Amino acid sequence: MLNTQYPTFKTATAKNFARFKARGNNIRAVDTALKAYWDEMNGAADATREIACLNEIVLACKDWLKLKQGKSEFRTTTFTRTEEVRTLFIARRTAITNLGTEALRELYTRLQALGILTADLRGRIHFDSHKLAVLGSGAMVGARANNVKALQPMGADYQNERTSYLMSGKTQAISGSGVHATHTYVSRGIATNQDIGLPRDPGARQAIQAAAAKNVHNLTMEDFQILDQIGRQNMTSGDVNYLNKSERLRYIAIVGADGKLHDCNDQRITTQDRDVTAYAMDNYGTLYAKDADPLGGAMFFNHSSFNAGKDVISAGIVTIKDGALRTIDNNSGHYKPTRDNLHNCLEVLSSEGLNLQWTIVNLYVWVNGVKQEHRYYASDFLNDPNGRPFRIT
Numbered sequence: 001m002l003n004t005q006y007p008t009f010k011t012a013t014a015k016n017f018a019r020f021k022a023r024g025n026n027i028r029a030v031d032t033a034l035k036a037y038w039d040e041m042n043g044a045a046d047a048t049r050e051i052a053c054l055n056e057i058v059l060a061c062k063d064w065l066k067l068k069q070g071k072s073e074f075r076t077t078t079f080t081r082t083e084e085v086r087t088l089f090i091a092r093r094t095a096i097t098n099l100g101t102e103a104l105r106e107l108y109t110r111l112q113a114l115g116i117l118t119a120d121l122r123g124r125i126h127f128d129s130h131k132l133a134v135l136g137s138g139a140m141v142g143a144r145a146n147n148v149k150a151l152q153p154m155g156a157d158y159q160n161e162r163t164s165y166l167m168s169g170k171t172q173a174i175s176g177s178g179v180h181a182t183h184t185y186v187s188r189g190i191a192t193n194q195d196i197g198l199p200r201d202p203g204a205r206q207a208i209q210a211a212a213a214k215n216v217h218n219l220t221m222e223d224f225q226i227l228d229q230i231g232r233q234n235m236t237s238g239d240v241n242y243l244n245k246s247e248r249l250r251y252i253a254i255v256g257a258d259g260k261l262h263d264c265n266d267q268r269i270t271t272q273d274r275d276v277t278a279y280a281m282d283n284y285g286t287l288y289a290k291d292a293d294p295l296g297g298a299m300f301f302n303h304s305s306f307n308a309g310k311d312v313i314s315a316g317i318v319t320i321k322d323g324a325l326r327t328i329d330n331n332s333g334h335y336k337p338t339r340d341n342l343h344n345c346l347e348v349l350s351s352e353g354l355n356l357q358w359t360i361v362n363l364y365v366w367v368n369g370v371k372q373e374h375r376y377y378a379s380d381f382l383n384d385p386n387g388r389p390f391r392i393t
Helices: 006-012 025-041 047-068 082-114 119-137 159-167 176-191 202-213 221-233 245-251 339-351 378-383
Strands: 252-255 277-281 287-291 314-321 324-329 360-367 370-377
Touching (some): 047 082, 082 119, 159 176, 176 221, 202 221, 287 339, 370 378
Antiparallel strands (some): 252 287, 277 287, 277 314, 360 370
């Protein structure tokens, strides 16, 4: 049962200064959800209704926090002073964050006690806990309450991947990796006068040649589609998996009470030596990991797959043995994470209690045009990401 009573919450979030005392529509949604919960609990509530009410509280709290995300605390209105608005804003954000987090914990406890905590629900609760923490911190999305770092978008040569996904109504994404491969295939074929199956139509042929002549970083969406079309004919291009919200939860990696990484079935994760295991950490600090095998007939599964091409904290390759994170790097051609991105990822995992005692960090950097691997012990990298690695290859 929640500790937060409805009258206590309403008092903690009330206006004490304005001419008009009415509460806005957004916070009234939180009021309604919390009041409904206590109405049920003070009556003959059954488990189904209690769980539904807790869900409504979490949803209302997330909606309020997301709506206020990025808005300044320093605002004024016709009837109030800046400091009064700021005080109320912070009080409401704090109370709503605490309420949402408490409701989420109670939801987890009730589902577990009833034996109905499914893998999907465990993943969703873990994701929502991260989202509440970030939205409630007052920092921009993707930043923790401390150790704020910028998110990493996909490179310019991959942005059309996300654009194609949105243009399709979020049903299909053209692989940037496939277009890259096709660009190389076509440009080399043209340069060496090879028969690469260019169409006979002069206009179509000219369009392909013009796209291939461009730097791959400067392709327009039209160029991207043209190269993809010929790539599909030559088996060098195709779709890339872009996971929706429910699909990505299957690949969530959760830090357990034992300091190890667990999957959504609460089993310790072990990656396979024969497979490359990609990871990405989304803007709320949720970690996802999966082998690179594509799903559902797609041709590619890439780092962009986890978060549907949106910005990430970091991405790369991991190895995990019986839940222990053995290695982690920033080796992602899509996102090209920086030193700070990888460091921020480790900070998030460390703050959640992941045991990094045996973890090796492989930082990839470019030195005079040459890609180097700088190897660190995780503890050393966390303490000083700019320190000297114990090995350079």
